[in-house]
Amino acid sequence: MKRIILLFALCGFLTAAAQENRSASKWSFELGYQYQLGLSESAGGYTVKHSQVNMYGNGVQIGAFYELSRRLSLGLELSFIGYEPSPNYLPISVSARVRPFDGVWHNLYAFGSLGYAPGKSGDANLNCGFNAALGLGWRQMFRPHLGVNVRVGYYPAQFRHAEAVNDFYNPGAANGDYIQGSAGSMDAWRHSLGFSVGLVF
Numbered sequence: 001m002k003r004i005i006l007l008f009a010l011c012g013f014l015t016a017a018a019q020e021n022r023s024a025s026k027w028s029f030e031l032g033y034q035y036q037l038g039l040s041e042s043a044g045g046y047t048v049k050h051s052q053v054n055m056y057g058n059g060v061q062i063g064a065f066y067e068l069s070r071r072l073s074l075g076l077e078l079s080f081i082g083y084e085p086s087p088n089y090l091p092i093s094v095s096a097r098v099r100p101f102d103g104v105w106h107n108l109y110a111f112g113s114l115g116y117a118p119g120k121s122g123d124a125n126l127n128c129g130f131n132a133a134l135g136l137g138w139r140q141m142f143r144p145h146l147g148v149n150v151r152v153g154y155y156p157a158q159f160r161h162a163e164a165v166n167d168f169y170n171p172g173a174a175n176g177d178y179i180q181g182s183a184g185s186m187d188a189w190r191h192s193l194g195f196s197v198g199l200v201f
Contacts (some may be wrong), residue, residue, distance in 0.1 A: 030063040032198015057083040073097040091117040101167035117195035122161035129158030147200035155194040
């Protein structure tokens with residue numbers, strides 16, 4: 001937990017320092033909330049769906065983006081997400097945004113990201129694994145450095161050695177109970193529909 005606090009404090013410090021020297025038309029910084037609705041999770045040949053287990057995640061995220069052109073931006077994002085069923089997750093992702101339209105629709109963009117969550121395999125407090133995102137967003141600016149950003153997309157996330165973190169669905173159980181994984185060190189993949197809203201500075 002101390003490492004998480006230090007990471008966010010460092011990001012906040014770097015953001016504040018960068019704002020003092022940034023070009024007003026190129027850099028933007030974001031702080032937001034994210035909710036993920038778990039659609040399914042698979043590991044060791046088992047798959048559990050949201051209709052069988054209530055899977056979700058809540059998190060906060062901070063990001064810095066640089067506008068390469070009117071249509072393309074690149075950025076770095078840091079998030080902290082608490083998944084249910086566990087684990088906690090701290091992904092660091094590289095993100096790209098493409099704005100294909102002009103006029104009022106220029107606020108609409110498609111985004112994609114790829115990242116990795118540092119942590120410890122099999123640890124529910126802070127697990128590790130690869131993650132990605134793909135979706136659509138809308139960024140509405142009210143002033144040069146004040147606006148809102150809304151996104152919706154598909155978010156796959158890997159949980160390393162998941163048998164130490166989550167239980168797995170037993171398709172042979174009449175009541176749909178979970179069972180403990182017993183196939184050794186298995187990696188799980190959570191597939192989620194994500195929604196986020198935040199402020200742009």
